[in-house]
Amino acid sequence: GVGSYSSGPVILMAWLLGIKIALHEQNILPGITNRMLSYFADRIYVSFEKTKKLAHPEKVFVSGNPLRKEITDIAENNITDYGLSKKAFTVLILGGSQGAHSINIAIIDALSNIKNKEGFLFVHQTGSSDTETVAKAYAQHKISCDVKPFFDDMATKYSQADLIICRAGATTVAEITVIGRGAIFVPYPFAANDHQTQNAKALCDAGAAKMITEKDLTGKILAEKIEYFSENKQELSKMASLAKTFGKPDAAAVIINDCYKMFNI
Structure with missing residues (x-):
């Protein structure tokens, strides 16, 4: 899930079905949907180091924000x-x-x-x-x-x-x-x-x-x-x-590879 109200029902259903859950928060301050869903998540990817203090630190991975290839x-x-x-x-x-x-x-x-x-x-x-x-x-x-x-x-x-x-x-x-x-x-x-x-x-x-x-x-x-x-x-x-020094050009690859590890792929 990447926030917004539409991800709420999908993430909650995944949790009920025992499916692994990963969230991504782009901003330094998590939105209300991601804050609520963080309790159900297995991994929370964030873009800023400071966001660690506002989420569940044991679940947080500072990945950065995935960007277009031309960037x-x-x-x-x-x-x-x-x-x-x-x-x-x-x-x-x-x-x-x-x-x-x-x-x-x-x-x-x-x-x-x-x-x-x-x-x-x-x-x-x-x-x-x-x-x-x-x-x-x-x-x-x-x-x-x-x-x-x-x-x-x-x-x-x-x-x-x-x-x-x-x-x-x-x-x-x-x-x-x-x-x-x-x-x-x-x-x-x-x-x-x-x-x-x-x-x-x-x-x-x-x-x-x-x-x-x-x-x-x-x-x-x-x-x-x-x-x-x-x-x-x-x-x-x-x-x-x-x-x-804040930039993370490999954010997309980092998230994908970590998800593979989480799923034991």
Whole structure:
């Protein structure tokens, strides 16, 4: 089971039938379904070391979060293509598959505060509703950009980024840590149990990322952070290296192999 209410009846029926049960929790804070089902589980796979303290430690295995092959290939082959242009500091902006309106608005406000505009390239996934408005803002400030509602080639975008500005969902955090990039997280404030803030905090506490809460998000603050890291690349590189220590590119294989052992296969 991977959480959500739909897994509850299936897991409980498996327990009644004597079938082995494994759960996977992507976020640092287990959701209510996984918390309830943890009592019936034989193994609980988690993505963060800190989650061990919140679950049944004797059942917990820190596996990481399984990711798409094109993402893990970047990590395994150590692919680094910082910046689409060697002269431009490349900022990748993501708001999840639907975009994030608050991040889009903050970026629009930030553009007027960025001084060395010709020194940047913004690669911006806006979601479907803000694409035209965001693209016009970049054009108005004559800043190089690649603006689309959604990017299909995320592995390429990650490999080309110097700095990433994004939400802190479990998959996004896992992708960033596996690839090893410096990130400024803007957690979605209405996530269950505020788990995105906790996901981001796990990295921030280790110096592996920065976080701006949505209530503190302004164009001025964002511009200051972007300019700071563009001028302090050594610090950004250190942050990226620390982020990579959280990455687990072999998460899928680890889970499969451990399940085989559990089933004595």
